[in-house]
Amino acid sequence: MQPQSEEELAEMVRSADAPLALRGGATRHGPGAGLALETGGLSGISLYEPGALTLVVRAGTPLDQVEAALAAEHQQLAFEPPRLGPLLGRDGVSTIGGVAATNASGPRRVQAGACRDAMIGIRFVDGRGEVIRNGGRVMKNVTGYDLVKLLAGSRGRLGVITELAFKLAPRPERVVTLIVPGDPVAAMTKALGSPYDVTGAGYLPGIGAIVRVEGLSASVTYRAERLAALLPGAEIVEGGQDHWAALRDVLPFAGQVGDVWRVICRPSDATALIERAGAEAHLMDWGGGLIWFLTEPDHDLRTALGSFQGHAIRIRGAKDHLPLSPQVQALNQGLYHQFDPKGLFAQQGA
């Protein structure tokens, strides 16, 4: 099914009595069970106010189209949404709704926040077929509960997102990358603990730690030089966007055989986790707060890592579920039931 309007979509959900498999561009989620419900008919930018740094866009709009419209005004989505199609071996067209539904956030998260932090408004159709609006198009809004955050990363379990409002950011005039040899976690920690407004800190195998500064030209020169003084052996590279795209989209693991795991942790635990993992390869983002592991198929990474502050989840390979604490699980189930009493969205793909 491909509804052409929010009202048509709501009607489809109201009359549905069997599971629905929600689909944006199918680049992030595997196919779910049930009747496919595609958002492609709900497409287009509803409002773009560059002077207010605000965008309102329908959920089925391709991410490329959104980013092109913003680039024309020298603006961007600050959270740098990854495109995971190549990593996951999927060739669909990523949609902005899929970005929101998975809270897809790239390297700039350490400085500008995640997708959920840029989301300021939402419209969605819940499992009862009701159209629900929350948030709005202003940057500060504490009116009522923040269902915008609740829907961010909800993977289609509470409803079908139909429209989103985002807070935007100016595109930086200049980008500089520092490539740092040696202990990557130590380098990233130093960089993020400095006052030099670092907008990315990651690690790529064969390259080393990468640290990014962005902004007005003279300021970028100044900060890059100060960081280079802090980070022995650092090489300053103009631009370096390819490295950030590779890290953001986990390109080194695209086309490689094996499972891919995403581990959220404290940066200070990252080195020990990497040692314990028994993985084939790893990348790091968010200063070491996010580790991507490539492992042999069916390697039990969770057991290898043992207990730590954070979690590990397999995003390529056999379908994986993270065990939540019973209290958190009860709240999740309670919300699923309230928003989707018929269980229409319970069978989403991973």
Next chain:
Amino acid sequence: MQMPDPNAAILARRAAIVAGLRALLPADAVLDDPAETRAYECDALTAYRCLPLAVTLPRTTEEVAAILRFCHAQGVPVIPRGAGTSLAGGSLPTPDAVILGVARMTGVIETNYPDRYIHVQTGRTNLSVTGAVEAQGWFYAPDPSSQLACAIAGNIAMNSGGAHCLKYGVTTNNLLGVTLVQMDGTVVHLGGPFSESEGLDLLGVVCGSEGQLGVVTEAYLRILPKPEGARPVLMGFDSNEGAGACVADIIKAGVLPVAIEFMDRPCIVATEAFAQAGYPDCEALLIVEVEGSEAEIAEQLALIRAIAARHSPVEFRESRSAEETRRIWLGRKSAFGAMGQMGDYICLDGTIPVSELPFVLRRISELTEAAGLRVANVFHAGDGNMHPLIIFNANQPGDLEKAEALGADILRLCVQVGGCLTGEHGVGVEKRDLMGVQFSDQDMEAQLRVKDVFDPNWLLNPAKVFPLSVTASRRG
């Protein structure tokens, strides 16, 4: 403003309820003498007051859980309270409710610089969170005006902002994890000292839920390295339109100041009389603050100066010293105090799209004139979060009602132009009855369903946020 009739059965059991609480807690943690509970009859929305049934002041998460478990079993409503600085009446009690104040829970549990977080008990004040890390060169970014007094618990409940959130975001963007105690005493850990959790973003919906989903006893907060320096510039304009257009152009140009504050003529006049900050005599004034090294500040200010020039400012005053910086911020920071000298005031908090600023300011002055009242505007212009201050005389019968009616009209106007009722203060009781202006019944129902999951018996802060008629069937 109406509150639900107190539950007579609870009032009749008052002594037994107090005795039950005393059995669970240290002797000094339960207050029921009106001489002592008087201090808890209101928050910073002082127009509304009510003595609670009792006040509890726990020191640990376990004590909080014990209080909530007991009240849940007894069917007694609980009003969570941080430092009591809510401008929206978020912690206004009812006679049949127990106040649960976290003001004694002020500890720092862990400070971790390599991982850039601090773990605190939530009764700690906002400013003392920064106080705990500033010697090492770090700070906690959200900075509500009440930051000297307000508690992190209240900041989380209201998702508080502040002048510097244009760059750093509000509470929800700086909150990594919480320990939440549900009404039935269940202790839940949401998030933690890391970036994200699996499952639904429960942390995101708890932040800003005004103490209706649970009591937050501990929090992991993001801390940031302090910038090398900061400097404000003050600009005067001969019209609100000029100042408003300048704000939009600065934002569009790609400079991201940490703060853009706006004051209109009535506010400038009042603060000058009060604080003598030496502000220019003009229609509208902007204070823009940028951060970085000396060279970076100079680069940003040069760009801002060039943008401002297109809007013919009548004054452009760049701070050249710590003393000049202090004077530029002096008037802005004394604005509320200055209004207090002029009379009683209601502080509104609606947010609008920045592009609507000139229109909204014009409409506010028309509405104000028609109501025969005075309004001064001082607000965070960069994000459209307005703070019209309506001046009235509380001793004159009918004046408060008149001011409230004007406030409601101004908030309707904010919604009508695409904005919202409250940008950082919260709904509380103050804006509860206006929720229907912004939300359909369905929109509100979806929010109530979230509370149904966390607090099925509707005992936590039940008469807030939503119109009483909307929640009546749930409150029982």
